[in-house]
Amino acid sequence: MNYPSKLIENAVNEISRLPGIGKKSALRLALHLLKRDSEQTRNLADSLIALREQTCYCRKCHNISDSGICSICASSRRDASVICVVTDTRDVLAIENTSQYNGLYHVLGGIISPMEGVGPSDLNIDSLIQRVVSAPEDEPVKEVILALSATMEGDTTAFYLQKKLKATHVKISTIARGIPVGGDLEYTDEVTLGRSIVGRLVYE
Amino acid sequence: MNYPSKLIENAVNEISRLPGIGKKSALRLALHLLKRDSEQTRNLADSLIALREQTCYCRKCHNISDSGICSICASSRRDASVICVVTDTRDVLAIENTSQYNGLYHVLGGIISPMEGVGPSDLNIDSLIQRVVSAPEDEPVKEVILALSATMEGDTTAFYLQKKLKATHVKISTIARGIPVGGDLEYTDEVTLGRSIVGRLVYE
Numbered sequence: 555m556n557y558p559s560k561l562i563e564n565a566v567n568e569i570s571r572l573p574g575i576g577k578k579s580a581l582r583l584a585l586h587l588l589k590r591d592s593e594q595t596r597n598l599a600d601s602l603i604a605l606r607e608q609t610c611y612c613r614k615c616h617n618i619s620d621s622g623i624c625s626i627c628a629s630s631r632r633d634a635s636v637i638c639v640v641t642d643t644r645d646v647l648a649i650e651n652t653s654q655y656n657g658l659y660h661v662l663g664g665i666i667s668p669m670e671g672v673g674p675s676d677l678n679i680d681s682l683i684q685r686v687v688s689a690p691e692d693e694p695v696k697e698v699i700l701a702l703s704a705t706m707e708g709d710t711t712a713f714y715l716q717k718k719l720k721a722t723h724v725k726i727s728t729i730a731r732g733i734p735v736g737g738d739l740e741y742t743d744e745v746t747l748g749r750s751i752v753g754r755l756v757y758e
Numbered sequence: 759m760n761y762p763s764k765l766i767e768n769a770v771n772e773i774s775r776l777p778g779i780g781k782k783s784a785l786r787l788a789l790h791l792l793k794r795d796s797e798q799t800r801n802l803a804d805s806l807i808a809l810r811e812q813t814c815y816c817r818k819c820h821n822i823s824d825s826g827i828c829s830i831c832a833s834s835r836r837d838a839s840v841i842c843v844v845t846d847t848r849d850v851l852a853i854e855n856t857s858q859y860n861g862l863y864h865v866l867g868g869i870i871s872p873m874e875g876v877g878p879s880d881l882n883i884d885s886l887i888q889r890v891v892s893a894p895e896d897e898p899v900k901e902v903i904l905a906l907s908a909t910m911e912g913d914t915t916a917f918y919l920q921k922k923l924k925a926t927h928v929k930i931s932t933i934a935r936g937i938p939v940g941g942d943l944e945y946t947d948e949v950t951l952g953r954s955i956v957g958r959l960v961y962e
Binding site: 557573 | 792
Protein backbone atom coordinates (compact mmCIF):
# COMPACT_ATOMS: atom_id res chain seq x y z
CA MET A 555 0.00 0.00 0.00
CA ASN A 556 1.23 3.52 -0.79
CA TYR A 557 0.90 5.71 2.27
CA PRO A 558 0.53 9.45 1.75
CA SER A 559 3.19 10.20 4.36
CA LYS A 560 6.34 8.56 5.67
CA LEU A 561 5.20 9.32 9.23
CA ILE A 562 2.00 7.35 8.87
CA GLU A 563 3.86 4.51 7.16
CA ASN A 564 6.30 4.26 10.09
CA ALA A 565 3.50 4.35 12.64
CA VAL A 566 1.50 1.69 10.76
CA ASN A 567 4.58 -0.56 10.52
CA GLU A 568 5.31 -0.24 14.23
CA ILE A 569 1.70 -0.71 15.35
CA SER A 570 1.22 -3.74 13.11
CA ARG A 571 4.17 -5.49 14.79
CA LEU A 572 1.86 -6.00 17.78
CA PRO A 573 0.18 -9.41 17.88
CA GLY A 574 -3.26 -9.60 16.28
CA ILE A 575 -3.04 -6.17 14.62
CA GLY A 576 -2.71 -6.11 10.84
CA LYS A 577 -1.88 -3.21 8.53
CA LYS A 578 -5.52 -2.17 8.13
CA SER A 579 -6.24 -2.06 11.86
CA ALA A 580 -2.93 -0.27 12.43
CA LEU A 581 -3.93 2.40 9.91
CA ARG A 582 -7.31 2.78 11.61
CA LEU A 583 -5.61 3.24 15.00
CA ALA A 584 -3.08 5.73 13.58
CA LEU A 585 -5.82 7.82 11.96
CA HIS A 586 -7.80 7.68 15.21
CA LEU A 587 -4.84 9.13 17.13
CA LEU A 588 -4.48 11.88 14.53
CA LYS A 589 -8.06 12.95 15.17
CA ARG A 590 -7.62 13.16 18.95
CA ASP A 591 -5.69 15.55 21.16
CA SER A 592 -1.96 15.15 20.88
CA GLU A 593 -2.00 14.68 24.65
CA GLN A 594 -3.66 11.27 24.26
CA THR A 595 -0.87 10.10 21.96
CA ARG A 596 1.78 11.46 24.31
CA ASN A 597 0.19 9.74 27.32
CA LEU A 598 0.02 6.46 25.40
CA ALA A 599 3.63 6.69 24.27
CA ASP A 600 4.85 7.68 27.75
CA SER A 601 2.94 4.88 29.45
CA LEU A 602 4.41 2.32 27.04
CA ILE A 603 7.97 3.51 27.61
CA ALA A 604 7.48 3.67 31.38
CA LEU A 605 6.02 0.15 31.31
CA ARG A 606 8.91 -1.26 29.31
CA GLU A 607 11.74 0.49 31.10
CA GLN A 608 10.59 0.66 34.71
CA THR A 609 8.68 -2.58 35.25
CA CYS A 610 10.37 -4.88 37.74
CA TYR A 611 9.77 -8.55 38.31
CA CYS A 612 9.25 -10.01 41.76
CA ARG A 613 12.48 -11.66 42.91
CA LYS A 614 10.49 -14.50 44.44
CA CYS A 615 7.64 -15.35 42.06
CA HIS A 616 8.72 -13.48 38.87
CA ASN A 617 5.36 -11.77 38.61
CA ILE A 618 5.31 -8.17 37.37
CA SER A 619 5.81 -5.87 40.31
CA ASP A 620 6.40 -2.24 41.23
CA SER A 621 9.29 -3.16 43.50
CA GLY A 622 11.63 -6.06 44.29
CA ILE A 623 8.96 -8.19 45.98
CA CYS A 624 5.39 -8.19 44.61
CA SER A 625 2.38 -7.35 46.78
CA ILE A 626 1.21 -10.99 46.84
CA CYS A 627 4.55 -12.39 48.03
CA ALA A 628 4.89 -9.54 50.54
CA SER A 629 1.42 -10.03 52.02
CA SER A 630 1.30 -11.72 55.44
CA ARG A 631 -2.30 -12.80 54.82
CA ARG A 632 -1.35 -15.20 52.02
CA ASP A 633 -0.68 -18.87 52.70
CA ALA A 634 3.02 -19.33 51.94
CA SER A 635 2.78 -23.13 52.07
CA VAL A 636 1.06 -23.36 48.66
CA ILE A 637 2.61 -22.28 45.38
CA CYS A 638 0.52 -22.07 42.22
CA VAL A 639 2.63 -22.40 39.08
CA VAL A 640 1.32 -20.40 36.09
CA THR A 641 2.55 -19.48 32.61
CA ASP A 642 2.38 -15.70 32.84
CA THR A 643 1.01 -12.64 34.64
CA ARG A 644 -2.36 -12.88 32.89
CA ASP A 645 -2.94 -16.23 34.58
CA VAL A 646 -2.17 -14.70 37.98
CA LEU A 647 -4.77 -11.99 37.32
CA ALA A 648 -7.30 -14.59 36.15
CA ILE A 649 -6.86 -16.74 39.26
CA GLU A 650 -6.85 -13.68 41.57
CA ASN A 651 -10.18 -12.64 40.05
CA THR A 652 -11.77 -15.91 41.13
CA SER A 653 -11.08 -15.03 44.83
CA GLN A 654 -10.74 -18.78 45.41
CA TYR A 655 -7.00 -18.95 46.01
CA ASN A 656 -5.02 -17.57 48.90
CA GLY A 657 -1.56 -19.00 48.33
CA LEU A 658 1.46 -17.67 46.47
CA TYR A 659 2.31 -17.89 42.76
CA HIS A 660 5.27 -18.79 40.61
CA VAL A 661 5.31 -17.32 37.11
CA LEU A 662 7.21 -19.52 34.65
CA GLY A 663 7.38 -16.80 32.01
CA GLY A 664 6.28 -19.16 29.24
CA ILE A 665 5.63 -22.78 28.52
CA ILE A 666 7.81 -25.56 27.10
CA SER A 667 7.24 -25.48 23.36
CA PRO A 668 9.76 -27.12 21.02
CA MET A 669 7.84 -25.62 18.07
CA GLU A 670 8.59 -22.09 19.27
CA GLY A 671 12.05 -22.95 20.53
CA VAL A 672 11.18 -22.54 24.21
CA GLY A 673 12.99 -25.08 26.39
CA PRO A 674 13.00 -25.65 30.16
CA SER A 675 16.09 -23.46 30.55
CA ASP A 676 14.19 -20.44 29.20
CA LEU A 677 11.65 -20.68 32.02
CA ASN A 678 11.82 -19.84 35.74
CA ILE A 679 11.97 -23.51 36.76
CA ASP A 680 15.23 -23.60 38.75
CA SER A 681 13.99 -20.82 41.01
CA LEU A 682 10.78 -22.79 41.63
CA ILE A 683 12.77 -25.84 42.81
CA GLN A 684 14.89 -23.49 44.90
CA ARG A 685 11.80 -21.99 46.52
CA VAL A 686 10.52 -25.43 47.47
CA VAL A 687 13.91 -26.73 48.69
CA SER A 688 15.06 -23.68 50.61
CA ALA A 689 11.78 -22.76 52.29
CA PRO A 690 12.25 -21.96 56.01
CA GLU A 691 11.59 -24.96 58.28
CA ASP A 692 8.83 -23.22 60.21
CA GLU A 693 7.05 -22.38 56.95
CA PRO A 694 7.66 -25.22 54.49
CA VAL A 695 6.07 -25.42 51.04
CA LYS A 696 3.49 -28.18 51.34
CA GLU A 697 1.89 -28.14 47.91
CA VAL A 698 2.69 -27.05 44.37
CA ILE A 699 -0.40 -26.57 42.18
CA LEU A 700 0.24 -26.72 38.44
CA ALA A 701 -2.23 -24.32 36.80
CA LEU A 702 -1.15 -24.70 33.17
CA SER A 703 -3.20 -24.72 29.97
CA ALA A 704 -4.84 -28.00 28.96
CA THR A 705 -2.76 -28.16 25.78
CA MET A 706 0.08 -30.33 24.54
CA GLU A 707 2.59 -27.69 25.70
CA GLY A 708 0.91 -27.34 29.09
CA ASP A 709 0.92 -31.08 29.63
CA THR A 710 4.57 -31.34 28.57
CA THR A 711 5.55 -28.59 30.99
CA ALA A 712 3.51 -30.19 33.79
CA PHE A 713 5.20 -33.55 33.17
CA TYR A 714 8.64 -31.94 33.24
CA LEU A 715 7.86 -30.06 36.46
CA GLN A 716 6.55 -33.22 38.14
CA LYS A 717 9.79 -35.03 37.30
CA LYS A 718 11.88 -32.14 38.58
CA LEU A 719 9.87 -31.71 41.80
CA LYS A 720 9.76 -35.43 42.62
CA ALA A 721 12.99 -35.33 44.63
CA THR A 722 11.64 -32.58 46.91
CA HIS A 723 8.74 -34.85 48.03
CA VAL A 724 6.36 -31.87 47.92
CA LYS A 725 2.72 -32.62 47.19
CA ILE A 726 2.02 -31.84 43.52
CA SER A 727 -1.48 -31.21 42.15
CA THR A 728 -3.01 -29.85 38.99
CA ILE A 729 -6.16 -27.81 38.42
CA ALA A 730 -9.17 -29.98 37.49
CA ARG A 731 -9.98 -30.79 33.88
CA GLY A 732 -13.68 -31.27 33.29
CA ILE A 733 -16.89 -29.86 31.95
CA PRO A 734 -16.99 -26.04 32.21
CA VAL A 735 -19.70 -24.64 34.46
CA GLY A 736 -22.78 -24.15 32.28
CA GLY A 737 -21.41 -26.66 29.78
CA ASP A 738 -23.63 -29.24 28.16
CA LEU A 739 -22.61 -32.87 28.70
CA GLU A 740 -23.87 -33.86 25.27
CA TYR A 741 -21.62 -31.38 23.46
CA THR A 742 -18.46 -31.98 25.51
CA ASP A 743 -15.64 -33.69 23.60
CA GLU A 744 -14.69 -37.25 24.58
CA VAL A 745 -11.28 -36.39 26.04
CA THR A 746 -12.73 -33.78 28.41
CA LEU A 747 -15.64 -36.03 29.34
CA GLY A 748 -13.26 -38.92 29.94
CA ARG A 749 -11.05 -36.80 32.19
CA SER A 750 -14.06 -35.50 34.08
CA ILE A 751 -15.08 -39.09 34.90
CA VAL A 752 -11.57 -40.15 35.91
CA GLY A 753 -11.15 -37.02 38.04
CA ARG A 754 -14.63 -37.19 39.56
CA LEU A 755 -15.35 -35.59 42.93
CA VAL A 756 -16.71 -37.84 45.67
CA TYR A 757 -19.55 -36.35 47.76
CA GLU A 758 -18.61 -36.51 51.39
CA MET B 759 -9.25 -5.96 37.84
CA ASN B 760 -6.33 -5.61 40.26
CA TYR B 761 -3.12 -5.10 38.30
CA PRO B 762 0.14 -6.17 39.93
CA SER B 763 1.82 -2.87 39.04
CA LYS B 764 0.77 0.74 38.56
CA LEU B 765 2.85 0.87 35.38
CA ILE B 766 0.93 -1.92 33.72
CA GLU B 767 -2.36 -0.43 34.87
CA ASN B 768 -1.50 2.92 33.26
CA ALA B 769 -0.41 1.26 30.04
CA VAL B 770 -3.56 -0.89 29.89
CA ASN B 771 -5.75 2.16 30.48
CA GLU B 772 -4.05 4.15 27.74
CA ILE B 773 -4.01 1.29 25.22
CA SER B 774 -7.67 0.47 25.84
CA ARG B 775 -8.66 4.04 24.91
CA LEU B 776 -7.94 3.06 21.31
CA PRO B 777 -11.02 2.03 19.33
CA GLY B 778 -11.79 -1.69 19.29
CA ILE B 779 -9.28 -2.57 22.03
CA GLY B 780 -10.69 -3.63 25.40
CA LYS B 781 -8.91 -4.12 28.71
CA LYS B 782 -8.06 -7.77 28.02
CA SER B 783 -6.53 -7.09 24.60
CA ALA B 784 -4.69 -4.10 26.05
CA LEU B 785 -3.18 -6.31 28.75
CA ARG B 786 -2.15 -8.86 26.13
CA LEU B 787 -0.43 -6.13 24.09
CA ALA B 788 1.29 -4.66 27.16
CA LEU B 789 2.63 -8.08 28.22
CA HIS B 790 3.77 -8.69 24.65
CA LEU B 791 5.82 -5.48 24.69
CA LEU B 792 7.34 -6.48 28.04
CA LYS B 793 8.63 -9.70 26.46
CA ARG B 794 10.27 -7.95 23.52
CA ASP B 795 13.33 -5.71 23.25
CA SER B 796 12.79 -2.31 24.81
CA GLU B 797 13.83 -0.95 21.41
CA GLN B 798 10.55 -2.12 19.89
CA THR B 799 8.55 -0.22 22.50
CA ARG B 800 10.67 2.88 22.02
CA ASN B 801 10.26 2.74 18.24
CA LEU B 802 6.50 2.34 18.61
CA ALA B 803 6.24 5.25 21.05
CA ASP B 804 8.49 7.47 18.93
CA SER B 805 6.59 6.73 15.73
CA LEU B 806 3.27 7.58 17.42
CA ILE B 807 4.55 10.90 18.74
CA ALA B 808 6.16 11.78 15.41
CA LEU B 809 2.92 10.90 13.64
CA ARG B 810 0.81 13.05 15.92
CA GLU B 811 3.08 16.05 16.14
CA GLN B 812 4.65 16.26 12.70
CA THR B 813 1.91 15.15 10.32
CA CYS B 814 0.76 17.93 8.00
CA TYR B 815 -2.37 18.09 5.92
CA CYS B 816 -2.32 19.04 2.26
CA ARG B 817 -3.41 22.68 1.89
CA LYS B 818 -5.36 21.78 -1.22
CA CYS B 819 -7.09 18.43 -0.60
CA HIS B 820 -6.67 18.04 3.21
CA ASN B 821 -5.16 14.59 2.79
CA ILE B 822 -2.36 13.59 5.17
CA SER B 823 0.92 14.76 3.74
CA ASP B 824 4.62 15.11 4.52
CA SER B 825 4.65 18.72 3.37
CA GLY B 826 2.30 21.57 2.49
CA ILE B 827 1.05 19.99 -0.74
CA CYS B 828 0.54 16.20 -0.94
CA SER B 829 2.18 14.06 -3.60
CA ILE B 830 -1.11 13.53 -5.45
CA CYS B 831 -1.95 17.24 -5.71
CA ALA B 832 1.67 18.01 -6.64
CA SER B 833 1.86 15.41 -9.40
CA SER B 834 1.69 16.72 -12.96
CA ARG B 835 0.48 13.34 -14.20
CA ARG B 836 -2.87 13.59 -12.36
CA ASP B 837 -5.96 14.98 -14.07
CA ALA B 838 -6.73 18.20 -12.19
CA SER B 839 -10.14 18.56 -13.82
CA VAL B 840 -11.71 15.82 -11.70
CA ILE B 841 -12.05 15.94 -7.90
CA CYS B 842 -13.11 12.86 -5.95
CA VAL B 843 -14.69 13.75 -2.60
CA VAL B 844 -14.04 11.21 0.18
CA THR B 845 -14.60 10.98 3.92
CA ASP B 846 -11.04 10.37 5.08
CA THR B 847 -7.52 9.28 4.20
CA ARG B 848 -8.41 5.60 4.30
CA ASP B 849 -10.79 6.12 1.40
CA VAL B 850 -8.02 7.82 -0.61
CA LEU B 851 -5.80 4.78 -0.02
CA ALA B 852 -8.62 2.40 -0.96
CA ILE B 853 -9.34 4.21 -4.24
CA GLU B 854 -5.62 4.59 -5.04
CA ASN B 855 -5.25 0.83 -4.62
CA THR B 856 -7.77 0.21 -7.39
CA SER B 857 -5.49 2.02 -9.93
CA GLN B 858 -8.71 3.09 -11.69
CA TYR B 859 -8.66 6.78 -10.84
CA ASN B 860 -6.25 9.44 -12.01
CA GLY B 861 -7.82 12.66 -10.75
CA LEU B 862 -7.38 14.58 -7.53
CA TYR B 863 -9.07 14.12 -4.15
CA HIS B 864 -10.79 16.22 -1.56
CA VAL B 865 -10.85 14.81 1.98
CA LEU B 866 -13.88 16.02 3.96
CA GLY B 867 -12.43 14.85 7.28
CA GLY B 868 -15.70 13.21 8.30
CA ILE B 869 -19.31 12.89 7.29
CA ILE B 870 -22.44 14.81 8.28
CA SER B 871 -23.84 12.96 11.29
CA PRO B 872 -26.32 14.71 13.61
CA MET B 873 -26.11 11.68 15.93
CA GLU B 874 -22.40 12.27 16.51
CA GLY B 875 -22.72 16.04 16.43
CA VAL B 876 -20.86 16.46 13.14
CA GLY B 877 -22.33 19.27 11.04
CA PRO B 878 -21.33 20.69 7.64
CA SER B 879 -19.21 23.38 9.31
CA ASP B 880 -16.97 20.70 10.85
CA LEU B 881 -16.03 19.38 7.42
CA ASN B 882 -13.78 20.73 4.65
CA ILE B 883 -16.73 21.75 2.47
CA ASP B 884 -16.05 25.46 1.97
CA SER B 885 -12.58 24.73 0.67
CA LEU B 886 -14.10 22.26 -1.84
CA ILE B 887 -16.44 24.94 -3.22
CA GLN B 888 -13.46 27.32 -3.30
CA ARG B 889 -11.39 24.80 -5.28
CA VAL B 890 -14.17 24.46 -7.87
CA VAL B 891 -14.90 28.19 -8.10
CA SER B 892 -11.35 29.50 -8.14
CA ALA B 893 -9.79 26.91 -10.46
CA PRO B 894 -7.58 28.55 -13.14
CA GLU B 895 -9.39 29.17 -16.42
CA ASP B 896 -7.01 27.04 -18.46
CA GLU B 897 -7.52 24.13 -16.05
CA PRO B 898 -11.13 24.24 -14.80
CA VAL B 899 -12.68 21.59 -12.57
CA LYS B 900 -15.05 19.69 -14.84
CA GLU B 901 -16.38 17.01 -12.53
CA VAL B 902 -16.80 16.34 -8.81
CA ILE B 903 -17.23 12.65 -7.96
CA LEU B 904 -18.88 11.95 -4.60
CA ALA B 905 -17.31 8.75 -3.24
CA LEU B 906 -19.13 8.52 0.10
CA SER B 907 -20.41 5.50 2.01
CA ALA B 908 -23.81 4.10 1.02
CA THR B 909 -25.25 4.92 4.44
CA MET B 910 -27.77 7.44 5.75
CA GLU B 911 -24.90 9.78 6.71
CA GLY B 912 -23.20 9.35 3.34
CA ASP B 913 -26.43 10.11 1.47
CA THR B 914 -27.12 13.16 3.66
CA THR B 915 -23.64 14.51 3.01
CA ALA B 916 -23.95 13.82 -0.73
CA PHE B 917 -27.29 15.65 -0.82
CA TYR B 918 -25.82 18.64 1.03
CA LEU B 919 -22.81 18.79 -1.29
CA GLN B 920 -25.03 18.61 -4.39
CA LYS B 921 -27.04 21.58 -3.15
CA LYS B 922 -23.89 23.55 -2.33
CA LEU B 923 -22.20 22.75 -5.66
CA LYS B 924 -25.26 23.47 -7.81
CA ALA B 925 -24.39 27.15 -8.23
CA THR B 926 -20.95 26.30 -9.62
CA HIS B 927 -22.54 24.36 -12.54
CA VAL B 928 -19.82 21.69 -12.22
CA LYS B 929 -20.77 18.14 -13.27
CA ILE B 930 -21.53 16.11 -10.15
CA SER B 931 -21.48 12.32 -10.06
CA THR B 932 -21.50 9.58 -7.45
CA ILE B 933 -19.83 6.19 -7.41
CA ALA B 934 -22.12 3.38 -8.56
CA ARG B 935 -24.31 1.49 -6.11
CA GLY B 936 -24.97 -2.06 -7.20
CA ILE B 937 -24.22 -5.71 -6.74
CA PRO B 938 -20.62 -6.28 -5.55
CA VAL B 939 -18.39 -8.21 -7.97
CA GLY B 940 -18.83 -11.89 -7.10
CA GLY B 941 -22.14 -11.13 -5.42
CA ASP B 942 -25.18 -13.35 -5.89
CA LEU B 943 -28.29 -11.68 -7.32
CA GLU B 944 -30.57 -13.88 -5.26
CA TYR B 945 -29.05 -12.82 -1.94
CA THR B 946 -28.79 -9.09 -2.69
CA ASP B 947 -31.14 -6.89 -0.65
CA GLU B 948 -33.99 -5.13 -2.48
CA VAL B 949 -32.61 -1.60 -2.09
CA THR B 950 -29.27 -2.49 -3.65
CA LEU B 951 -30.92 -4.53 -6.39
CA GLY B 952 -33.33 -1.67 -7.08
CA ARG B 953 -30.49 0.82 -7.35
CA SER B 954 -28.52 -1.52 -9.59
CA ILE B 955 -31.48 -1.62 -12.03
CA VAL B 956 -32.05 2.15 -11.95
CA GLY B 957 -28.32 2.80 -12.38
CA ARG B 958 -27.84 0.13 -15.07
CA LEU B 959 -25.00 0.39 -17.58
CA VAL B 960 -25.91 0.43 -21.28
CA TYR B 961 -23.66 -1.68 -23.54
CA GLU B 962 -22.35 0.49 -26.31
